[in-house]
Amino acid sequence: PYLKPYQETIRHRLTKIVETERCLTRGKMTLTEFASGHEYFGLHFDDSQWIFREWAPNAEKIYLIGDISEWQEKEQFALQRIDENGVWEIRLPPSSLKHEDLYRLRIHWPGGMGDRIPAYAKRVVQDPETLIFNAQVWWPESPYRWRCRNFCRPDEAILIYEAHIGMAQEEEKIGTYKEFTAKVLPRIIKSGYNTLQLMAIQEHPYYGSFGYQVSSFFAASSRFGTPDDLKALIDAAHMAGLSVFMDIIHSHAVSNE
Secondary structure, eight states, X not given: OTTGGGHHHHHHHHHHHHHHHHHHHTTSSOHHHHHTGXXXXXXXXXXXXXXXEEEOTTOSEEEEEEGGGTXXXXXXXXXXXXXXXXXEEEEEOGGGOOTTOEEEEEEEETTEEEEEOOTTOSOEEEOTTTOOEEEEOOOOSSOOOOSOOSOOOOSSOOOEEEEEGGXXXXXXXXXXXXXXXXXXXXXXXXXXXXXXEEESOEEOSOGGGXXXXXXXXXXXXXXXXXXXXXXXXXXXXXXXXXXXEEOOOGGGOXXXX
16 A cells, blocks of 8 residues: 555556567567577687677677787678677687787777777776777686586575675775685685675776776676686685675666777
8 A cells, every 4th residue: 555656657667667678679589588698799719710799780880800900990800790680790710819819899880980899798908008998808728617616505594795806905905806815705704604795896997986887797897807816716705605796786887988
């Protein structure tokens, strides 16, 4: 009865949710399948080749530029539009890209053009001199090997330790994944917590935003270290019986400028 005065508002919001889901999935997939877009879009090494895909329905031309092309538009690195929904793709031989190569997209649209970081980039780094961000190939010769492969959360009430990697230490600097693993995680374990909640993990250009202005939802922030450093932190937490939550703030995506 307390909600009765608001039933029209609630009904309206539910209708908008259904409409939004229909718009996203186009009736051709489930919402879960749509949310798994990172497994299809972005850069992948599959079937002995590099495959890169981006959704850009308003684009007229797209080029992959970076170390691979000397940062110039070259036809051999032009993406091809592969369907009517605006999916673009390029396939490259294994030798085209190597670990830590930098890249981004040069997109032409009606009336203009510009450079963009791929929406599904899994690694983004900032040049210390120009301060420009670029996507980066993360394909180390020796990939991280998980020590705790079958972690299962203990069947007990969760006791959460919420932390920010960069702010969790005493030094007057931005902390790292490695330092957190060595200095902070043992204290959390000793204090009896069973869950670690990490703030500001998704890449965000402005450190002072506390991670609330996300620019790359699928890239762990490079200012704290490498993806393998983050994996080692999570692995160590799992080895000690801790679940790990990674905060994600969908409502504050930063302008991609």
